[in-house]
Amino acid sequence: MTTSPAPQAPRFPAPGHAAPAHAPAEVHAHHGPQSFWTRYVFSTDHKTIAKQYLFTAAFMSIFAVGWSMLIRLQLAYPHNTWPILSSLFPGLYQDGVLLPERYLSLTTMHGTVMVFFVISLALVSGFGNFIIPLQVGAHDMAYPFLNALSYWTIVPACLLMMVSFFVPDGAASAGWTAYPPLSALAEAGSGLGQTIWLLAMAPFIASFTMGGLNFVATILNMRTRGMSLMRMPLTIWTLFYASVLGILTFPALTAAAIMLLLDRLGGTSFFLPAGLIVSGQVLPHQGGTPLLFQHLFWFLGHPEVYVLALPAIGIAFDVLAAFGRRPSFGYRNTVWSILAVSALGMIAWGHHMFTSGMNPYLGEYFSIVTVLITLPFSVIAINLVASLWRAEIRLHTPMLFALGLIAAIGVGGLGGLWLGTATSDMYLQDSYFVVGHFHFMIGVVTGFGIFAGTYYWFPKMFGRMMNETLGRVHFWLTTLGTFAAFMGMHFLGMGGYLRRIYDPTTYRYAQHQPLNVFISYALLLAALGQVLFAVNLFWSLFRGKRAGANPWDATTLEWTTESPAGHNNWETLPTVSRGPYEYRTDNAPAGFHPQGEVEAAG
Amino acid sequence: MGWIIPHGVSTFTPEIDRLYYIILVITGIAFVLVEIGLIYFSFKYRAQPGRKAHYIHGNVTAEVIWTAVTAVTVVIIGIMSVPVWNKVKGRNSVPAGALAYNVTAKQFEWNVGYPGPDGQLNTADDFKVRNQLHVPVNRDVVLEATAEDVIHSFFVPAFRLKQDVVPGMRMRIWFRATEPGPYEIACAELCGLGHYKMRAFVTVHTQEEYDQWLAERAAQAQSEAQPSAVASR
Secondary structure: OOOOOOOOOOOOOOOOOOOOOOOOOOOOOOOOOOOHHHHHHOOOOHHHHHHHHHHHHHHHHHHHHHHHHHHHHHHHOOOOOOHHHHHHOOOOEEOOEEOHHHHHHHHHHHHHHHHHHHHHHHHHHHHHHHHHHHHHOOOOOOOHHHHHHHHHHHHHHHHHHHHHHHOOOOEOOOOOOOOOOOOOOHHHOOOHHHHHHHHHHHHHHHHHHHHHHHHHHHHHHOOOOOOOHHHOOHHHHHHHHHHHHHHHHHHHHHHHHHHHHHHHHOOOOOOOOOOOEEOOEEOOOOOOOHHHHHHHHHHHHHHHHHHHHHHHHHHHHHHHHHHHOOOOOOHHHHHHHHHHHHHHHHOOHHHHOOOOOOOHHHHHHHHHHHHHHHHHHHHHHHHHHHOOOOOOEOOOHHHHHHHHHHHHHHHHHHHHHHHHOHHHHHHHOOEHHHHHHHHHHHHHHHHHHHHHHHHHHHHHHHOEOOOHHHHHHHHHHHHHHHHHHHHHHHHHHHOOOEOOOOOOOOOHHHOOHHHHHHHHHHHHHHHHHHHHHHHHHHHHHHHOOEOOOOOOOOOOHHHHOOOOOOOOOOOOOOOOOOOOOOOOOOOOOOOOOOOOOOOOOO | OOOOOOOOOEOOHHHHHHHHHHHHHHHHHHHHHHHHHHHHHHHHOEOOOOOOOOOOOOOHHHHHHHHHHHHHHHHHHHHHHHHHHHHHHOOOOOOOOOEEEEEEEEOOEEEEEEOOOOOOOOOOOOEEEEOEEEEEOOOEEEEEEEEOOOOEEEEEHHHOEEEEEOEOOOEEEEEEEOOOEEEEEEEOOOOOOOHHHOEEEEEEEOHHHHHHHHHHHHHHHHHHHOHHHHHHO
């Protein structure tokens, strides 16, 4: 199994390490694992685990995007038949026609997989694992084994989700929100797929909780000497708050999922009231209430938006500083605003339920809290834009995606005002306005964060640069496609067009087929753009230009180690003497002061 | 076209639409400013030889002003929203003397229970009509709504009215229609494979038309209920 012994890494004591002086010399600093299995598969190296997460997310995104293409095909041409699709997907199509219940499976699985198995995995687990030790100056995560365990817990969850398409009655079709009684009653149309959906969420939540605990422990305890909290890059701050939010709110979803599973399988009635009649049969349940599930679901579901969006915004702040060559505007206010957004985000879940039948006074409360989030969020948004003010902007691909992310916040954030105001939400709830809105916030903002991060950190991950030209074309196709499509969805929603409708021509008041066709083609364009991204990714892995340690002339700590970063990141941990974005031109020869720069004596 | 809110025909419409358009204008202006500012900055501050980036960490005054403007705007919208919300959804907002109907939602239809000739709901002469809600114009109407199986949502776009109908809960939904005509009722909450076709109509009549319709349907219902009695007479 083992290969020839590699030269032993010199075991210098690490003066920069924050560990107490009496600690035994550097437990971390032994050479890396040598066998293929321990190095690439069951690795405990945070960078390998990060890549595993990122590639898993990329793999899952192929399906999630593919399903969205089938959804868009149905919405653009609801009355056409596609015999070829019948032979390709016999479970979904019959005689060339998409089955209505499988249309609902597609929307359910697209939402579920995108939110939990693509964006969470890539942005939080993937980039979080990669960048936290590198940006705070640690050899690895606080608990490397837990880290590997959290990745390998996610794998069965992914497999279960995919398998559910092949069971009788197909994949879950009660929406990614899985509201009971629909999701609780097989009689009402939720079959084995729904049970598997719930069983797949369990390992996902367990994995995400392990990962989050690891992130918080690492950020709080593993920072190198001099890396005070207020010197942390904003990516770290946003990942920190995202992890805390996840740890605090996922238990509610766990509880909800367990209770729903018991309602399905154990004959309990947590969410099922007395007197239910399904197809003429009176059901024996009594005593539960469907609204309880909605409260539990959105107690997680709303903070989840910030769990996803905040790290993307953090990445954008890092990228804006590096490619604008100036400090991030209002760093301290941004940090406090992220805290405020997270705190308020935890007590605002009810704005998903304005029309649910909960007490109207509660609706007023949730409306006020929701609209209050606008305040810290607008500070974050304006600090993003102001970070461009009097900058020296270099429009490399990561920067393009960071700028696109700001543009998307401009749409998505403002749309939030329509939906957070209870009165206008009464009309817009469950319409395509909502669909357009959340695709901007947790589709485009997070997606662009992932792309910005990929183009930005690719050299640190693989030691090579990604191709700029392909990157730019990828950016413009993605931007044009997604913005046109999701703006179009806002307009559909203003006309009252509802989501989750299999046949878009059903309602006479909302006949907007030309717009639906336009949206479908716009998304096809965006999806084709992702092919370029995949090509760029694989081409650059093997053929990309070799990258130096700091190809972007950036200040944060990850750029002080070689590219790709070695097994322990640094032989000797760097010492930090300044804030994260010291791009200044006064006395620095390179035009910037890296965080880990040794104070020059003269 | 899609982005035009449908013509509104309930007493809620003017207030809700006014707020809707105010938010449209405010967010529209903010949207244009943000996007133009973003594009303008991206071009104006592109790296050029001979110009150095300005080293600045932030500007508290600018942030305070920005936050204050946002705060005032959202507070005003909030203050405008509360009375409208209370009027539509408030627990005590259903006007006294409103005409009452039973609405029972199930996969995938809306069943409307009408008071029979006695004018009283929940008496023996009540009758049911599937997917048809008939109401008189300019009268307060209250729907006593329940769901049998899963959650449905009663949505009349032309009334700007949406209310989930939840099993185990009785929802009181009220409105007052201002123009006669047929308007669509949509189910706005995913309720299963037939969700997309859970479509019904609310027909707003003049009072005379309504009285006539009600009398006809009541008689029809009565004869359907006792066909043998009629035949043996």
